[in-house]
Amino acid sequence: MEAGFSRMNDVTVIQASQGLASYLISECPQPGVVIGYDHRHNSERFAKLTAAAMIRCGIKASFGGAPAEGYTGAKITGCYSAGVMITASHNPAQDNGYKVYWGNGCQIIPPHDKNIAQRIEENLEPKCWDVGLVDRDGGVVRPVKQVTDAYFAALRELEVGLGCREDRRLQFVYTPMHGVGLSFMWRIATEMGLGDYMMPVSATPDPNFPTVKFPNPEEKGALDLAIATAERKGIHLVLASDPDADRFAAAEKLPSGKWHVFTGNQLGVLFAAHVISVYRKEGKDISKLSMLASTVSTQMLRAMADTEGFHYNETLTGFKWLGNRAITLEKNGYDVAYAFEEAIGYMFSPIVHDKDGIAAASVFLTMARQWAKEGFTVCQKLEQLYQKYGYFEAANSYFASPDPLVTKEVFAAIRKLGDPHPAKIGNRDIIKWRDLTVGYDSSTQNREPELPVSKNSEMITVELENGVRFTVRASGTEPKIKMYIECSASSSGKAKAGAQEVSEALTKEWFRPAQTGLKLP
Structure with missing residues (x-):
């Protein structure tokens, strides 16, 4: 300002x-x-x-x-x-x-x-x-008042959330990051019978955000105060929303005493597994269930769809695309129960067709209570999902660009590495290549992408042999080139190693910081 x-x-x-x-x-x-x-x-x-x-x-x-x-x-x-x-x-x-x-x-x-x-x-x-x-x-x-009451009435009917009527006790620390979420979370906790089990931290709305360096739950250290409070109180769960309460984050204490802060992708597939479980429990036709993710989010949701039989769809980055696509699918007869993107954004239809941290918190508490009743922690449930669908690990990062012209030059140089695209990245062959800037997709019959093309933005998605998929794009709001790299494998170690290998290859072959002036964080 x-x-x-x-x-x-x-x-x-x-x-x-x-x-x-x-x-x-x-x-x-x-x-x-x-x-x-x-x-x-x-x-x-x-x-x-x-x-x-x-x-x-x-x-x-x-x-x-x-x-x-x-x-x-x-x-x-x-x-x-x-x-x-x-x-x-x-x-x-x-x-x-x-x-x-x-x-x-x-x-x-x-x-x-x-x-x-x-x-x-x-x-x-x-x-x-x-x-x-x-x-x-x-x-x-x-x-x-009418809008707020209508919102909570919709939450009460949410079959994967408050509509489950789960009643197990669960203690948790919640931080709204000095934002606007606390009044909504108090009402959620009260509705769930957990009003006496929620411990607020950094709870008072304050535009200066005095207890966090950066008011984003994704940032390293952003949950430190909430986790320290949980440690003192003997509580094993931490929930957070960002200042305007549309994003959601969570952390869980492990038996080792360490804390696991869930990534946006991990929460994304945990929510999806819960949706599937509720859908099957109610005997619904899972082929009519649709779940969406943005193109830079984990491909684990696609793997789940291949196994379980629900409809999977991906969109461009941002809930403006996810929400509008959900409405189109609903008009075509699908039940679009859920959508997410890796930047800790989660949408539960039909409450709003946008990310909603309050709805996400209510669903998280519901599924955590259910899994606790079954004898699992949230982390243990995540491990079960990996064992069933494969391990998916990411090596996401970004380069700071000194100038928009440099960004354009970098992407132009990438496109000159092959015709119509390079054949390899490091030691891995390229299987699929999609460029949403120039409008090319090697995997479609007419070589045209199914997703919208924009010549004013830079975005390339590539699939490599042995389970690697990555997207590189220019940020629309910051002077950055972002890399979203994911590898799937039979173990977490192999998946992490594969993603890191491709990250190093891209840095060396595509982005060449010493020559281009790009800088790693």
Whole structure:
């Protein structure tokens, strides 16, 4: 947040809102927008400026009256045309952001994103700076309680979560990372009869995030305080959400005394195994069950689908793709019970078609209680899954790029290593090659990718012999080139070694830091 047209400030928020308003008026007969915000610096102010822009354009505004509750309202858009959420999720304290949802409850994808961007360019002159307008306008709707109650009513019916009616005692530490999740987690714990067994840490919303260096549960050390608290209290489970409570993380104490922090992929397949178990227990046709993952997430879900018979589908990175794809599959008769991506994001339909850390927490507690009743810890259950479907280990990393031009040059050099693509990486032959920048896929009959192609982004996915698959892509939000490398094998050690071998080969053959100026973290 600072001055400038590429920063979050009053001007850019008003411009974005005016552009969105203009597009909604052209697309929707009676447009309405639901607006939510979190606890970050200036979030409430930016949300009020957004509402003012909508009101001035004659658009019905539904405004979240409290930070945590506003989060829910922005995702459950109901009969509204769009939703806006003011948040920077798990970014550093100095950041903020502006997320746009369409009327289907999903983050916007083409053509809406490009059309809105064009309308913003056509409406740059700020028309209304009145922060107090939303408080004075009698037409503003504030359905906070109704939306929150509807959200929890949906959670109670979630067959893989609160709908299971599991009743085993379970102690856990929970940290919302000084974000907005605590009030929701208290209600979850109470609904599950665990209100007396939850220990909050870093619980008070604070935009400065005073007890964590970086408010992201994925970051090394982010759960240290929660784990230390669990140690003192003799508790073996730690749960966490990021500041806007849409991501979920967990850790479990092992018999050795060490703590295992689950990766996003590990939680992803644990949730999937629970969904399968509930589906089979209820006698449903598993061929109608669909579960989704992003293309950079573990391929273990695909292996589970091959064994169990449910429908698997992958999308581009991000829940805007997962959510919209889920809706399409639902229209085609599938029960899309679950979707995830490796960046600790989990979606449980039909509550919201987006990642939801609160729903994920309720499902995690449900399955952990069930497995405890069966005599398993969560880590033991994960080992069972590996033994059944194979071991999948990742070697994910990134390179910091000094300049966007360098990133383009690096990817251009990769494409020149072979025609239509290189034959090998290290000692492994390339089996499949998909380039979503130029629009080429060696595995399809017409050599065209099934996933959307974008010439404005860099993304290559490769399958190698002996169970390795990787994706390299340019980050859309940071000056980075990201590597997602995974190897499947008959043991954890072999899988880790395979992934690491390919990581080293890519560094040497493709990214060549000494020559390109790319830097490892």
